[in-house]
Amino acid sequence: MTTTRIYVPRDAAAVSVGADEVAARIEHEAGARGLDVTVVRNGSRGMLYLEPLVEVVVNDARLAFGPVTVDDVPGLFDAGFLQGGAHPKALGKTEEIPYFAKQDRVTFARCGVIDPLDPEDYAAHGGTTGLRKALQMDAEAICQQVLDSGLRGRGGAGFPTGIKWQTVRNAEADQKYICCNADEGDSGTFADRMLMEGDPFTLIEGMTIAGLAVGATQGYVYIRSEYPDAMATMRKAIELGYALGWLGSSILDSGKDFHLDVRVGAGAYICGEETSMLESLEGKRGQVRAKPPIPALAGLFGKPTIVNNVLSLAAVPDIIADGAAAYQAYGVGRSRGTQAFQLAGNIARGGLVEKAFGISLNELIHGFGGGTYNGRPVRTVQIGGPLGAYVPADKFDLAADYETLAGNGAMLGHGGIVVFDDTVDMAQQARFALEFCAAESCGKCTPCRIGSVRGVETIDRILAGDKPDENLELLLDLCEVMTDGSLCAMGGLTPMPVRSAVQHFPEDFQRDNPPGASTSSSARVTN
Amino acid sequence: MQTTSGQWDSKRAHEIITEHAGMPGALIPMLHALQHAFGYIDKSAVTPIAAALNLSNADVHGVITFYHDFRDAPGGKHQLQVCGAEACQACGCRELMTHATEKLGVQPGETTPDGMFTLNTVYCLGNCALSPAISIDGRMYGKVDANRFDQLIDTCKAS
Numbered sequence: 281m282t283t284t285r286i287y288v289p290r291d292a293a294a295v296s297v298g299a300d301e302v303a304a305r306i307e308h309e310a311g312a313r314g315l316d317v318t319v320v321r322n323g324s325r326g327m328l329y330l331e332p333l334v335e336v337v338v339n340d341a342r343l344a345f346g347p348v349t350v351d352d353v354p355g356l357f358d359a360g361f362l363q364g365g366a367h368p369k370a371l372g373k374t375e376e377i378p379y380f381a382k383q384d385r386v387t388f389a390r391c392g393v394i395d396p397l398d399p400e401d402y403a404a405h406g407g408t409t410g411l412r413k414a415l416q417m418d419a420e421a422i423c424q425q426v427l428d429s430g431l432r433g434r435g436g437a438g439f440p441t442g443i444k445w446q447t448v449r450n451a452e453a454d455q456k457y458i459c460c461n462a463d464e465g466d467s468g469t470f471a472d473r474m475l476m477e478g479d480p481f482t483l484i485e486g487m488t489i490a491g492l493a494v495g496a497t498q499g500y501v502y503i504r505s506e507y508p509d510a511m512a513t514m515r516k517a518i519e520l521g522y523a524l525g526w527l528g529s530s531i532l533d534s535g536k537d538f539h540l541d542v543r544v545g546a547g548a549y550i551c552g553e554e555t556s557m558l559e560s561l562e563g564k565r566g567q568v569r570a571k572p573p574i575p576a577l578a579g580l581f582g583k584p585t586i587v588n589n590v591l592s593l594a595a596v597p598d599i600i601a602d603g604a605a606a607y608q609a610y611g612v613g614r615s616r617g618t619q620a621f622q623l624a625g626n627i628a629r630g631g632l633v634e635k636a637f638g639i640s641l642n643e644l645i646h647g648f649g650g651g652t653y654n655g656r657p658v659r660t661v662q663i664g665g666p667l668g669a670y671v672p673a674d675k676f677d678l679a680a681d682y683e684t685l686a687g688n689g690a691m692l693g694h695g696g697i698v699v700f701d702d703t704v705d706m707a708q709q710a711r712f713a714l715e716f717c718a719a720e721s722c723g724k725c726t727p728c729r730i731g732s733v734r735g736v737e738t739i740d741r742i743l744a745g746d747k748p749d750e751n752l753e754l755l756l757d758l759c760e761v762m763t764d765g766s767l768c769a770m771g772g773l774t775p776m777p778v779r780s781a782v783q784h785f786p787e788d789f790q791r792d793n794p795p796g797a798s799t800s801s802s803a804r805v806t807n
Numbered sequence: 808m809q810t811t812s813g814q815w816d817s818k819r820a821h822e823i824i825t826e827h828a829g830m831p832g833a834l835i836p837m838l839h840a841l842q843h844a845f846g847y848i849d850k851s852a853v854t855p856i857a858a859a860l861n862l863s864n865a866d867v868h869g870v871i872t873f874y875h876d877f878r879d880a881p882g883g884k885h886q887l888q889v890c891g892a893e894a895c896q897a898c899g900c901r902e903l904m905t906h907a908t909e910k911l912g913v914q915p916g917e918t919t920p921d922g923m924f925t926l927n928t929v930y931c932l933g934n935c936a937l938s939p940a941i942s943i944d945g946r947m948y949g950k951v952d953a954n955r956f957d958q959l960i961d962t963c964k965a966s
Binding site: 292293295296297328329331464465466467468469470472473505506507508509543544545546547548549560561562563564565566567581622623624625626627630631632653662666696698699700701704709712716719720 | 831832833834835836838839860866869870873874875876877892893894895896897898929930931932933934935936937938940942945946947948949950
């Protein structure tokens, strides 16, 4: 009798809704019934609304069942799910589920498919192809490929990755560094976590290629402490990478070295800002640095340093393996390639959607996401984390790419889209943006440190009906000071959610009107 | 990552400080290691850390107090974090936090009188498609309503 392979994700999101218990129950039931099964703990396919998503390999195809509870497991065995038997939780072939089939899986092509810590599985699915090719190329050619691909920083800033790499390559120094920013603190985002937990070797490979491209021999992955599973998976993968000769001295017998370590953040949102992260890596308070000098010339320990987001670096192996043109073929305008959109908040089908730039917000929120979880109308979405704009429902025809969003007072950020229903109180959301900034400001510059506190106070006065018109004007004036006067994006972009809330939902700031009496067409319930 | 709190041991602390002193950018990993070992970073550690890294006491104190994760006093047996960020706000985390404070009888940042739970707000656990999310001792739970919260608390108490 041959063994049947069953996949149950190890991803922290899947585990958060019972994947460990489901996996244990499957092994228990199989044992009790004398059936030979091998349970593989894969990453998540990204259809988080279906987690725990169990897959069974039948005739070389992966059949999906989900969301599976512990109590479903005996019934699944009774229904013969190991042979693809009919069951209410059966979803057919995983790759034919429309949510998955309609995506452009490039960076996340392996995530959820392979065992994240099985290097053979990784290599069998195209892993190390990019690295092997890069080892045959000269450094300039690697940088040129990345530049030609059109890849831009996926952390949110959208700076052309290839230009950053060329700058570091051209800098003269005895030591250079590759620093991966895995301090994914934006609410509504989880793509970095999913990739590190589901396909860690891709990030390692991308960082190694970056090292070859610029002449850096040491890399650090800076992971936030809120991600213990990502940390553990990355550490284990790095250990395996060293054992296989994919990392360390003379990688793949090339004579070239690349060393990699994990460093852990300590609960400071600001450390997702690149210079603050470098300070933290150096063992200091995570206070932002004034630029110039840019990190590409004077970064970690004063040396030329690439600071890239997880997804920027993870895109590189494919770009090198398949060529810049293949990646560049995706997307629109100056937004090339694919973006890992993350559908979050009050959403029926939340999860990760990797799609070429240019897809409309409507298609993401309603097409993929299915609207709200509780069935109420969508009132707004916040795009790009706590510093991103609130976009009202009548603007969902906008395309999700860097330029279109920026041209409409919003930003793509790290690609998180948080859905709110019609009960959301936008004045509270605006207040929270400033409250969050007050809590997380590094304190270095005054507009951010003091402005955020004064902003909370001003909104409180507006909500208390204390000279609301004058205070609203004052609030917008303060937003201008913060935008223009802050040292980094924390203070500089906190006004974005505040202004968008005021602009699109002015009725929510008029508290002399009793709740529910607003002129908005949507029913609103205030807290 | 959270661990159970323990007894401060100056000798062991000194060993941890020495083990980490040589690495580049040693301070944060050193502080994590100390907190992992003892559940907090005793104020008595500031001077030996400063000496090992050739820093001033003020530098070390400044770093410890900058980061939310580091504590200078023992926390509860279980570290409970309720996400308070936007995706969870869209799914009722404000109400969940109110429920948590009522159930445990403490405010965010406080430890229950029996020393069982330290309650904190966290800004994003990265479980934003399965909100509201909480974390107990580093393990994440999604789609947590008041009932599930109570069950998880009761399970911790029974363990």
